[in-house]
Amino acid sequence: MDKQQQVATAGDPCGDTYGGQSRQERSADRRHRILTSSRHIFAARGYDDVTVADVCAHSGVAKRDFYEHFADRESLLLAVHREQNDWLLAGITAAAPPHPAGLDELFRATMGAKVALLLAHPDRARVIYINAPRLETRRRELLREEAVLFDGLLHGVPAGPRDRLRSDRLLLALMAGVAEVLIEWLAGGMADAPDVLVDHLTELAVAALSESAALGKST
Numbered sequence: 001m002d003k004q005q006q007v008a009t010a011g012d013p014c015g016d017t018y019g020g021q022s023r024q025e026r027s028a029d030r031r032h033r034i035l036t037s038s039r040h041i042f043a044a045r046g047y048d049d050v051t052v053a054d055v056c057a058h059s060g061v062a063k064r065d066f067y068e069h070f071a072d073r074e075s076l077l078l079a080v081h082r083e084q085n086d087w088l089l090a091g092i093t094a095a096a097p098p099h100p101a102g103l104d105e106l107f108r109a110t111m112g113a114k115v116a117l118l119l120a121h122p123d124r125a126r127v128i129y130i131n132a133p134r135l136e137t138r139r140r141e142l143l144r145e146e147a148v149l150f151d152g153l154l155h156g157v158p159a160g161p162r163d164r165l166r167s168d169r170l171l172l173a174l175m176a177g178v179a180e181v182l183i184e185w186l187a188g189g190m191a192d193a194p195d196v197l198v199d200h201l202t203e204l205a206v207a208a209l210s211e212s213a214a215l216g217k218s219t
Helices: 003-009 023-044 052-059 063-069 073-095 103-120 122-129 136-154 164-187 194-218
Strands: none
Touching: 023 052, 023 063, 023 073, 023 122, 052 063, 052 073, 073 103, 073 122, 073 136, 103 122, 103 136, 103 164, 103 194, 122 164, 136 164, 164 194
């Protein structure tokens, strides 16, 4: 074995290291490139207008590399949507105050973060809310996941909902309503001021949850 081969295989008994990366690292890098490129493509074009060949060309991978990670175009779209959803929920969680004094403080912080993230990343916003019409089941899962997230955040709020079933249903309805308002905002080119949108979403959440808490106490 010459010196070049020794360098290539150092620390890799299978001889899979190339360019300083193991086979697993190169595979992970290709998957990352596919997902990143696909996010931009799906944001700019409808699902039906995107082909596997388009994705491969934009991400600089061969078709065999694509099929190493994804069964087909739909499984790729699901993975892209999941990645964007996880990103958004993580941002909302990070923005939530640990001990909010009330509903207004909680929702002004979290809705503010949500709107700011979508405004700063319109490609991600379009993938989550606009250009994924085939993902109705996935969209419902997103609403449930967000409702569960806010249920956890509400535990530290004194004025939070008291009745379990009422709380679950109200939060799901609230997240669906917020999503529809955001879709309208995105479809309109995000023309109106984000601060106004945050005010409206906060007022909606506070009004709905305060009323629910009052009803729960009266029953």
